[in-house]
Every structure is written in C-alpha cells, then in structure tokens.
Amino acid sequence: MLDTMNVNYDTSIPNNVGLSEDRRILKALERWHPGYLDWWQDMGPEGFQESLVYLRTAVAVDPKGWAKFDYVRMPEYRWGILLAPQEEGRVVPFGEHYGEPAWQEVPGEYRAMLRRLLVIQGDTEPASVEQQRHLGTTAPSLYDMRNLFQVNVEEGRHLWAMVYLLQKYFGSDGREEANGLLQRRSGDADKPRMLGAFNEATPDWLSFFMFTFFTDRDGKMQLEALAQSGFDPLSRTCRFMLTEEAHHMFVGETGVGRTIQRTCEAMNDADITDPTDVEKVRALGVIDMPTLQKKVNLHYTLSLDLFGSEVSTNAANAFNSGLKGRFHETRIDDDHRLLDATYPVLKLVDGKVETVDEPALSALNMRLRDDYANDAGKGVERWNKIIAKTGVDFRIELPHPAFHRHIGEFAGANATPDGEIISEAEWLERRDEWLPSDGDADFIDSLMKPVWEPGQFAGWIAPPKVGIDNHPGDFEYVKIEV
Amino acid sequence: MRIDFQTDPARYRHWRIETDGNLANLIMDVDEKGGLFEGYDLKLNSYDLGVDIELYDAIQRLRFEHPGVKVVVLRSGKERVFCAGANIRMLAGAAHAHKVNFCKFTNETRNAMEDASANSGQKYLCAVTGSCAGGGYELALATDHIILTDDGSSSVSLPEVPLLAVLPGTGGLTRVTDKRKVRRDRADVFCSTEEGVRGGKAVEWRLVDDVVTNSRFEEMVAQRTGELAAASDRPAGENGITLGPLARDFTDNGVTYSAVEVEIDRQSRTATITLAGPQEAAPGSVAEMIAKGDQFWPLRVARELDDAILNIRLNELEVAVIQFKTAGDGAAVIAHDEFLEANAGHWLAREILLNWTRVLKRVDLTSRSLVALIEPGSCFAGTLAEIAFACDRSYMALGAFEGDNRPEATLVLSAANFGRHPMSNGLSRLQTRFLGEPESVMAANTHIGEPLMADTAEALGLVTAAYDDIDWEDEVRIFLEERASFSPDAMTGMEANLRFAGPETMETKVFGRLTAWQNWIFQRPNAVGPDGALGRYGTGRKADFNMDRV
Known part of the structure; x- marks a missing residue:
C-alpha cells in the first residue's frame, strides 16, 4: 500500500503521491524539473545561491x-x-454536487474552469519569489534573511504543487500551462504575471513584511477556499500548502511587529511623545508610525484588489460546480448550496457607499474578502497591543474598502481611508497623506543597510523573541558564501 | 423610449476617434453606466446597441470626414481587456425582436468596416490587448489584420457555445471558416473552448495574423499600418465634409426629414416612406459637390432613408409593411446619378455611391414586407428605382389618373441599376431578379435613360403589376391588408428566402445563419428558458438542458 504519510526520496522528486509507480507523471515532472532549476537560478534570491541556509524541509506530512x-x-x-x-x-462539501463523493479525477465539464483556477493560483507562487529576489542583500539580520529564503523556497514548492496537479490531471494543456508558469516574469512588460499585485516591486524589507502579512494572506484565503474543493487532489494539496503558508503570515506579522516595537522603544528612549512628529522620529533611524500606517494602507488595498469583483460570475460558477468553497466551508451552518441566500455587498450607489443584498452565490468574492479583512484585522490588533504596551499613543487602522481601489465596485472612486467619497482634485492633493510618497520610500530605503553578523539586527527592527527551531539569538542562520 | 441612431463624436460615451496623419485610432472605452437600458452595467468593454450606434457613426465619419485616413486601428481604452462582446445581461433581458435587430445592426456595422477596406481604401487593423471574447473577437474578425499581444494571458475566443448555449451573433463562425479559413477541426475546438486561444497557437491556427510581445507591440502595429496604408488609394491633402445632424421632426405617427417622409398608419400597420427627388440641378463640378457637403441631395436622402429604416426596425415593431413612394423629377435624379458615375473616381463621389450600396442593403435586410408604389408624379429613377427593385413587390400606375394632374408614372433606369450597388449576394438587384433569364437584364439595359411607362416596365419584368386608376386603389389596399394578416414570423422567413436568390457569399451566409440558426437557438428554452443558459448566466447555476438533439 502506498505510504502517503512519509515522503519518498527514491526519485529525484520527494513526494508522497507514489511518483515512482506513476511513470507517466514522473517523466513529465522530470522534464519540467530542469526548466524549474533554470528559473530558480535566474529569478530566485540573487547572490545567495551558494550560501548554506538553515531551512526546514518536509519529511512527512x-x-x-x-x-x-x-x-x-x-x-x-x-x-x-x-x-x-x-x-x-470525503464528499463534495458545497454546491450542486453537495454530498456526492469527492472527485479523484477531474470531471470533464469542469476541466477548463479548474485549470484556470490552478493556473491563476500557481502564477502567484513564483511571482513573489521574483518580486523578492533582491532583498537578500539588504537583510536586517541573518534571522530575517533565513526567513526570507524559507518563504522563497516554499513559494517555489507551492509552484511544484500546482504544476503536479496540472501535469497529472490536465494532459497536454496542463503541461503547456506548467511551462507558461516558468515563462512569465513579475513586472515584465512582455510576460507579466497574471495578477496586478504580483507585478508590483517589493523594494524594501518593510514592503516584504507588509506583503507577507497582507498579500500572502490573500493567498492563504484562496488556499482555504480551494482546500474545500470537491476535486480531492486539489483539496489535499492546498491543505498541506496552508501549513507552510502559516509561516509566511508569521514572518509578516512579526516583521511588522518588530519594526513597530523598535520604533516605539526608540521614541520612548528619546522622550518623543508625539508619534506624528515624523522628522524627530526619523532622526532616530526608525520608521515613524504615520509611514507604517501609509504602508498598511497601500498593501492592504492592493491585496483587496486580488479578491476580484465583489459580484462575480466566475466565483459563483466555481462554487456551484463544487470547485472552490468558502473559508471554513464545513464549519458554516447553512445548506452549502446558497441558491436562495443573499449576502450584503458594499457598493457605490449614486456616489455613496451603501450595502446592497446580492445573491450569495455571486457575492462569494465579497464574502471571502470579508473573512480576509477580519483575519487581517486580528493581526493589526496584535500590532496595536505592541504599541499600547510601550505607551505610545497611536493606533494602526485598516482603511475602508473604498479607499485606493483598482478592481471591483470602488475601482476609480476617490475615497479617503475613512470611506468618504471626495473629488479627484482633493484626492490628488491629499494622496501623500495616505499613501507612501517618493520621500517616504527614499527614507525607508536609506535604512536598508545589510546586517550579516550573527545575532545582530539593523537599528530599525527589534530582535525576535525566540529563534527559529528554538536556536539562541546568535545562531548563524545563513552561512554566506560570497 | 425611442432608440435614436443619430449621434456625433461630441456625444460619444464609449468610443474615441484620434486621427494622426493617414492613421486613425478608434478606441473602445465603454462607459459601464452608459447602457441603453436599465438593468445591466457594460462591464469589461461589453456592448449593447447604444455602443454599436456610436461605432456605426464613427465608421461613417471616418469615411466622409477623414478622406486622408488610410488605416483605422481598432483598440481598447481599457487595460487587460479588449472587448468582452455583447453584454450578456442585456441579451438575457432583451425582447427577442430587440436581440434580432441588435444582431442585424451590429452585423451591418461590421460589414461596413469590411466595405471600407474592400471598396474605399480605408483599411482596418485590430490591435488586441487583453481578452477579446465573443463579439469582441467578431469585431476583430471584421478587420483586415489582427495583432494579438503575447503577454501570456491575452486571448481571442468565441465562448458563446460553452458559456451561453447560443451562437456568435455577428458572423463569428462564418468569418472563422470563410474569411480566416481556419481548419474545421481547429475551428471546432476553438468555438467550444470558453477560454479561447492565445500566443503562437492563435497565429498557427490563423485566428490572428501576428502575435507579438508588449514591448514590440506598437512597433508591429506601426509596421502593419504602414503596409496597409501603402496599399490604400485614399487621397492625401483632401478635406472631408462634415456629417451634420439630420433635420428631423418626430411626430406620434411619423418622421419628417428634409427629403424623406415617414407616415405610420397604426391601424393597417403600414409605414409609408416617401422620398423626394432633388429640387436642384446636379452640380457642375466636383468642387460644387464638395461645397454642398452633407446637403448634396444623394447623400442627404441616403442618410435620411437610413435613419428612417433603422427607426422603423427598432422602434416600430408592429409595422408589417413598408411602402416606398417617391415624388419629384426623375430626370433630376438621373442627372445626379450621371454626375456621380462620371466622378466615381473622386473620393467623395465614391463614398456617396458606396453609402447608397450599404443603405440599399439595409433595405434588403429589413424584415418587413416591402412594396414600391410607382405612382403619378413619382421619380423612381436610377438610384431611387433601385429601391423598387429591393422590394418584395412593386406596383406601377398605368396611364393618367382621373383628377390627378401630376405626370404619368414612369420608371427610369441608369447605371445605378446595373451593378453599381450589388446586393449582399454579390449580384445587382436586376441580376438577382432575373436569375433565370439573364437576357432580361440585357433587355432592360438597352432602355437606360428612357422614361418607361407602366406597360413597358411590366413587359420588361421590372414591376410586379401595372394597374390603371380603376383597379389601383383596391389592388393596393387588398395587398396591404392581406400582407398585414399573415404571420409576421412566416413573412420574415419567406421574404428572407426569396430576396436573396443566387450565390452565397460570406454576407448572405452571415445573415442567413443569423436568421435561421442563431434566432432559432435564441428562442429555445436551452438558451432563454427559465433554466436556460442565458437566464442562469451570472448566477453560478448551470443551465438545465433538454438533451434531445433536434
């Protein structure tokens, strides 16, 4: 019997899916493998490919x-x-096939839809590696550098996960798509990644932490929804990916938390009580609270865009077909079909933000986005606890979903972070109050100086409370080969 | 609400024309909130009739107002989407008659693009960035050259069958096989794959002409527009004429234009369209024609007739019969015809002649019973006689009518009746009429320029019947009453069958298949029933099909 718990290292590709017995898929993956390694060499972390990194690898699931x-x-x-x-x-837990045995093979009529879901999800995985490839050189510590690389290799593995499904279940189209995932490049005008946020630069470490907190959390929500899938191999794949994704959330939340911690401590040490006195705080070589808030505003809203239109036919189709469920679908107490249910959707009606009840099936993106906002909000509250503990008088707030949007109901609307609709002129005038300006970016950039001594940290970020794998503070997480 | 086909660039909500030397960019940037009716947003550059009315207007203006424009580049003003095709919610909510007329008009507009390219030297290039689906791809198919960006996601597709259980409504299937000559099995794969085809495969399958990366995209557009421009015979250095707003006056039962009058008798469900012949002499020179601009009679009357027909099609659904009448001096009409023929090489004369060809085709394709009444004082001469030949029947008054001091009815032929204005089957109306007796076309040809009395016209086979004043009134009345009593559906089908004898062309196939297959599918529960694909579109629920093959 196939041992699906322990990872088989007999083949060149570790797996718990019996690759050595499945010659066809093994051959396909082995053909894809060199292209992947080329991609990793070209687009993976720049300058550290020879360094020894203290990474975790799965030996069992x-x-x-x-x-x-x-x-x-x-x-x-x-x-x-x-x-x-x-x-x-296991049964299909929602949609019109609710209660039928979960599919072990792709149902023909859903093949195209499912492939599209996989390709979109798959495309985000290598994209973030590409976005983050220059960050190693400015790491604020070896601890952070190691976390970055851990995130990177796991995003790489998530690409493998999607490619396996494409190769195994989608024939020659799947192979073509798998190759396409290696050909697109984040931010490349000719071969861009599929989703907007994954073509934005991740220019500095604060952006990286914000990205892993906000944007990877979108990834988490998408994986949560796909983990409910009636297509069992997808469900199982996503469930395992989620365990890895949790670490990425951790890197983001603690990264921003440690930045906040350091800023508050420095302010207290210098007896600065006004957190909005940006010049004074910056003079201490730490990132001021208003700038942190602006970064939150930016990354949160770019991530909201990833949920797509609030009212979406594709989302409705994917749910009804049993391919993509809701966050914690099996824990929701309803009929799991949603044919007659409604869901409140925030909309722009005659220039005002209003809540409109829409058919729940078509409002699934809105619902997942609400779950996301709730999830992200909890993390933000933990940041606020850090601030409160230091006695600094400041709160980080998530902006209103109408603010700074490019997709969905509020695309193109001019709204303040409180959700008030304003004129375009006012928006242009006040934009830099709410979103990072070039000057803010220059300031953050000026702090991005590498610190590669074991146990040492850049002045703008506090050390972590505990080390990775319970190692002491001066553990050499990366042995840099220059 | 009356649907109005008159607009101008200052009022466009969905398109922009940007001219640059011999090039024009025609940019589709649909205003989501600018739908013609309530109940849908025009998302993702999807369109409804209102969007297409602007496109039609733009295409007309590019020809008349921009003689120097040799290439029109069709583009999207939106990021990541070229055009999502006809708006599904609009289609799901529209009455069947509106859908059919919408499809017909959009088809005529696509044909006008192909006509500009084939006959007027104004070439169309489609620069596809983003997804180009359904009616979006059909727009592209109507152009001479399609360039698709190779960004890994931009694609062309005809998703109607898998997504909506209907067929592409603007010639997509026909142009894929007959214009782009895509292999049938590939066409089968393409038309049943919702996401369509992108990248190199799209070129290999001949669905597009070039696939090129974003960074080289504009370079390729410039290269191809240069090549197309080099093959164009449109003049340089000429000023266009302005197509001003039509002088129109709507009443409850008709419309009065400067040279066209529409009267609707709701009781008998008859519309009478009366065209007035020219009041003035034909111009003595091309300069004089240009100076008259949009007031030049042949252009003015064609624009008014076009608007009148469209108004009846979309706004007067119950009209069963359109009877065409004319009033004026046939010699003056012939003089104008001769002027245009003599100057057919001039860009403006050419545009006016070609516009007449399109308007006459619009008459051919109007699914109402058409009858010409050639009465005393009328001027069915040359171009206006062509209207009579477009009709299902024509009745001519024989001899003088008692108490009527207008001149006796005559019919006059000109070059306009012998190939100047081919129908969509590629033949002249007389060739089509006399498909089994080509010698009758020859015989008629020997009478060019002669005012033909009713008996001669009848003998030549040019009219259905000639009646004197004793029979006239009754015969006409009985015809109209009988016609209005038939099933409108049967009339539409019968007339469409009988009007287009002779060879098939891409155009006849497009319209024939629209009328037959698409309209049939559009009526079937699998598409429009409560559990059909159109009604369920967007709800997430799958359509519940009746699986019987018919």
Whole structure:
C-alpha cells in the first residue's frame, strides 16, 4: 500500500503521491524539473545561491514530520510533491454536487474552469519569489534573511504543487500551462504575471513584511477556499500548502511587529511623545508610525484588489460546480448550496457607499474578502497591543474598502481611508497623506543597510523573541558564501 | 423610449476617434453606466446597441470626414481587456425582436468596416490587448489584420457555445471558416473552448495574423499600418465634409426629414416612406459637390432613408409593411446619378455611391414586407428605382389618373441599376431578379435613360403589376391588408428566402445563419428558458438542458 504519510526520496522528486509507480507523471515532472532549476537560478534570491541556509524541509506530512531543519544550498532544496493525507469517504462539501463523493479525477465539464483556477493560483507562487529576489542583500539580520529564503523556497514548492496537479490531471494543456508558469516574469512588460499585485516591486524589507502579512494572506484565503474543493487532489494539496503558508503570515506579522516595537522603544528612549512628529522620529533611524500606517494602507488595498469583483460570475460558477468553497466551508451552518441566500455587498450607489443584498452565490468574492479583512484585522490588533504596551499613543487602522481601489465596485472612486467619497482634485492633493510618497520610500530605503553578523539586527527592527527551531539569538542562520 | 441612431463624436460615451496623419485610432472605452437600458452595467468593454450606434457613426465619419485616413486601428481604452462582446445581461433581458435587430445592426456595422477596406481604401487593423471574447473577437474578425499581444494571458475566443448555449451573433463562425479559413477541426475546438486561444497557437491556427510581445507591440502595429496604408488609394491633402445632424421632426405617427417622409398608419400597420427627388440641378463640378457637403441631395436622402429604416426596425415593431413612394423629377435624379458615375473616381463621389450600396442593403435586410408604389408624379429613377427593385413587390400606375394632374408614372433606369450597388449576394438587384433569364437584364439595359411607362416596365419584368386608376386603389389596399394578416414570423422567413436568390457569399451566409440558426437557438428554452443558459448566466447555476438533439 502506498505510504502517503512519509515522503519518498527514491526519485529525484520527494513526494508522497507514489511518483515512482506513476511513470507517466514522473517523466513529465522530470522534464519540467530542469526548466524549474533554470528559473530558480535566474529569478530566485540573487547572490545567495551558494550560501548554506538553515531551512526546514518536509519529511512527512503529519504535524511532527513536516518541519525538519538543516543547512542546505537553496538550489539543492528538496522541492517535492506533498499532499495532505486522503480522508476516507470525503464528499463534495458545497454546491450542486453537495454530498456526492469527492472527485479523484477531474470531471470533464469542469476541466477548463479548474485549470484556470490552478493556473491563476500557481502564477502567484513564483511571482513573489521574483518580486523578492533582491532583498537578500539588504537583510536586517541573518534571522530575517533565513526567513526570507524559507518563504522563497516554499513559494517555489507551492509552484511544484500546482504544476503536479496540472501535469497529472490536465494532459497536454496542463503541461503547456506548467511551462507558461516558468515563462512569465513579475513586472515584465512582455510576460507579466497574471495578477496586478504580483507585478508590483517589493523594494524594501518593510514592503516584504507588509506583503507577507497582507498579500500572502490573500493567498492563504484562496488556499482555504480551494482546500474545500470537491476535486480531492486539489483539496489535499492546498491543505498541506496552508501549513507552510502559516509561516509566511508569521514572518509578516512579526516583521511588522518588530519594526513597530523598535520604533516605539526608540521614541520612548528619546522622550518623543508625539508619534506624528515624523522628522524627530526619523532622526532616530526608525520608521515613524504615520509611514507604517501609509504602508498598511497601500498593501492592504492592493491585496483587496486580488479578491476580484465583489459580484462575480466566475466565483459563483466555481462554487456551484463544487470547485472552490468558502473559508471554513464545513464549519458554516447553512445548506452549502446558497441558491436562495443573499449576502450584503458594499457598493457605490449614486456616489455613496451603501450595502446592497446580492445573491450569495455571486457575492462569494465579497464574502471571502470579508473573512480576509477580519483575519487581517486580528493581526493589526496584535500590532496595536505592541504599541499600547510601550505607551505610545497611536493606533494602526485598516482603511475602508473604498479607499485606493483598482478592481471591483470602488475601482476609480476617490475615497479617503475613512470611506468618504471626495473629488479627484482633493484626492490628488491629499494622496501623500495616505499613501507612501517618493520621500517616504527614499527614507525607508536609506535604512536598508545589510546586517550579516550573527545575532545582530539593523537599528530599525527589534530582535525576535525566540529563534527559529528554538536556536539562541546568535545562531548563524545563513552561512554566506560570497 | 425611442432608440435614436443619430449621434456625433461630441456625444460619444464609449468610443474615441484620434486621427494622426493617414492613421486613425478608434478606441473602445465603454462607459459601464452608459447602457441603453436599465438593468445591466457594460462591464469589461461589453456592448449593447447604444455602443454599436456610436461605432456605426464613427465608421461613417471616418469615411466622409477623414478622406486622408488610410488605416483605422481598432483598440481598447481599457487595460487587460479588449472587448468582452455583447453584454450578456442585456441579451438575457432583451425582447427577442430587440436581440434580432441588435444582431442585424451590429452585423451591418461590421460589414461596413469590411466595405471600407474592400471598396474605399480605408483599411482596418485590430490591435488586441487583453481578452477579446465573443463579439469582441467578431469585431476583430471584421478587420483586415489582427495583432494579438503575447503577454501570456491575452486571448481571442468565441465562448458563446460553452458559456451561453447560443451562437456568435455577428458572423463569428462564418468569418472563422470563410474569411480566416481556419481548419474545421481547429475551428471546432476553438468555438467550444470558453477560454479561447492565445500566443503562437492563435497565429498557427490563423485566428490572428501576428502575435507579438508588449514591448514590440506598437512597433508591429506601426509596421502593419504602414503596409496597409501603402496599399490604400485614399487621397492625401483632401478635406472631408462634415456629417451634420439630420433635420428631423418626430411626430406620434411619423418622421419628417428634409427629403424623406415617414407616415405610420397604426391601424393597417403600414409605414409609408416617401422620398423626394432633388429640387436642384446636379452640380457642375466636383468642387460644387464638395461645397454642398452633407446637403448634396444623394447623400442627404441616403442618410435620411437610413435613419428612417433603422427607426422603423427598432422602434416600430408592429409595422408589417413598408411602402416606398417617391415624388419629384426623375430626370433630376438621373442627372445626379450621371454626375456621380462620371466622378466615381473622386473620393467623395465614391463614398456617396458606396453609402447608397450599404443603405440599399439595409433595405434588403429589413424584415418587413416591402412594396414600391410607382405612382403619378413619382421619380423612381436610377438610384431611387433601385429601391423598387429591393422590394418584395412593386406596383406601377398605368396611364393618367382621373383628377390627378401630376405626370404619368414612369420608371427610369441608369447605371445605378446595373451593378453599381450589388446586393449582399454579390449580384445587382436586376441580376438577382432575373436569375433565370439573364437576357432580361440585357433587355432592360438597352432602355437606360428612357422614361418607361407602366406597360413597358411590366413587359420588361421590372414591376410586379401595372394597374390603371380603376383597379389601383383596391389592388393596393387588398395587398396591404392581406400582407398585414399573415404571420409576421412566416413573412420574415419567406421574404428572407426569396430576396436573396443566387450565390452565397460570406454576407448572405452571415445573415442567413443569423436568421435561421442563431434566432432559432435564441428562442429555445436551452438558451432563454427559465433554466436556460442565458437566464442562469451570472448566477453560478448551470443551465438545465433538454438533451434531445433536434
């Protein structure tokens, strides 16, 4: 019997899906593998491919086995195909096939829709690696550098996960799409990544932390929704990806939290009580609260755009077909079909923000976005606790969903972070109050000086409370080969 | 609400024309909130009739107002989407008659683009950035050259079958097979794949002409427009004429234009369109024609007739019969015809002649019973006689009518009746009329310029019947009453069958298949029933099909 708990390292591709017995898919993946390695060399972390990095690699997919740490050169990382164990008797948990046995093969009529979902999800994984490839050189510590690379290799593995599904279940079209995932490039005018936020630059470490907190959290919500899928291999794949994604959230939340911590401590040390006195705070070499708020405004709203139109036919189709569910679908107490239900959607009606009840099926993007906002809000509250503990008088707030949007109901509307609709002239005049300006970016950039001594941290960020794998503060997480 | 077909660039909500030397960019940037009716947003550059009315206007203006424009580049003003095609919610909510007339008009507009390219030296190039789906791709198909950006996501598609359980309504299937000559099995794959085809495959399958990366896109557009411009015979250094607003006066039962009068008798469900012949002499020179501009009679009357027909099609659904009448001096009409023929090489004369060809086709394709009443004092001469030949029947008054001091009815032929204005089957109306007796065309040809009395016209086979004043009134009345009593559906089908004898062309196929297949599917529960694909579109629920093959 196939051992689906432990990872098989017999083949060049670690897996728990019996690759050595499935010659066809093994051959396809082995053909794809060199292209992937070329991509990693070209587009992976720049300047650190030879360095030994203290990374975790999954040896089994149960909670004990998936986090084994050791030094590894990133190009030699054992990327593999890991699915959560199959649940006996799993059924399609929503949509018109509710209660039918979950599919182990792709139903023909949903093939195109499912492939599109996989390709869009798959495209985001390598994109963030590309966006973050220059960050290693300005890492504020070896600890942070290691976290960056851990995120990078796991995004790489998530690409593998999607590619496995494409190759295994979607024939020659799937192979073509799998190759396409290696050909697009974040921010490239000719071959851009599919979603807007994944073509934006990640120019500095604060952006990286914000990205992993806000944008990877969109990824988490999408994976949560796909983990409900009636297509069982997708569900199992996403469930395992989510365990890795949790670490990315952790990197983002603690990264921003430590930045906040350091700023508040420095302000207290210098007896600065007015957090809006930007010049004074910046003179301390830390990032002031208003700038942090602006970064929150930017990254949160770019991430909201990733949820697509609030009212969406595609989302409705994907749910009704049993392909993509809701966040925590099985824990929701309703009929899981939503044929007659409604859901409140924020809309711009005659220049005013209003709540309109829409058919719940077509409002699924809105619902997932609400779940996302709720999830992100909890993290923001933990940041506010850090601030409160230091006695600094400031709160980070999530802006209103009408603010700074490019997709959906509020695309093109001019709104303040409080959701008040204003004129375009006022928006242009006040934009820099709410979103990072060139000057803000220059300031943040000026702080981005590498700190590569074990146990040392850049002046703008506090050390973590505990090390990775419980190592002491001066552990050498990356052995840099220059 | 009356749907109005008159607009001008200052009032456009969905398109922009940007001219640059011998090039014009025609940019589609649909205002989501600018739909013709309530109940839908025109998202993703989707269109309704209102959007297409502006496109039609733009295409007309590019020809008349911009003689120097050799290439028109069709572009999207939106990022990541070229055009999503006809708006689905609009289609789902529209009455069947509106859908059919909408499709017909959009088809005529696409044909006008192809006509500009084939006959007027104004070439169309489609620069596709973003997804180009359904009616969006059909727009592209109507151009001479399609360039698709190779950004990994931009694609062309005809998703009607898999997505909506209907067929592409503006010639998509026909142009894929007959214009682009896509192999049938590939066409089958293409037309049943919702997401369509992108990248190199789109070129390999001949769905587009070039695929090029974003950074080289404009360079390729410039290269291809240069090549197209080099093959154009449009003049340099000429000023266009302005197509001013039509002088119109709407009443409850008709419209009065400067040279066209529409009267609607709601009781008998008859519309009478009376065209007035020219009051003035034909111009003595091209300069004089240009000076008259949009007031030049042949142009003015054609624009008014076009508007009148469109108004009846979309706003007067219950009209069963259109009877055409004319009033004026046939010799003056012939003089204008001769002037245009003599100057057919001049760009403006050419545009006016070609516009007449399109307006006459519009008459051919109007699904109402058409009858010409050639009465005393009328001027069915040359171009206006062509209207009579477009009709299902024509009745001519024989001899003088008692108490009527107008001149006896005559019919006059000119070059306009012998190939100047081909129908969509590629033949002249007389050739089509005399498909089984080509010698009758020859015989008629020997009478060019002669005012033909009713008996001669009848003998030559040019009219259905000639009646004297004893029979005239009754015969006409009985015809109209009988016609109005038939099933409108059967009339539409019968007339469309009988009007287009002779060879098939891409145009006849497009309209024939629209009338037959598309309209049939558009009526079937699988598409428009409560559980059909159009009604369920956007709800997330799948259509519930009746699986019987018919």
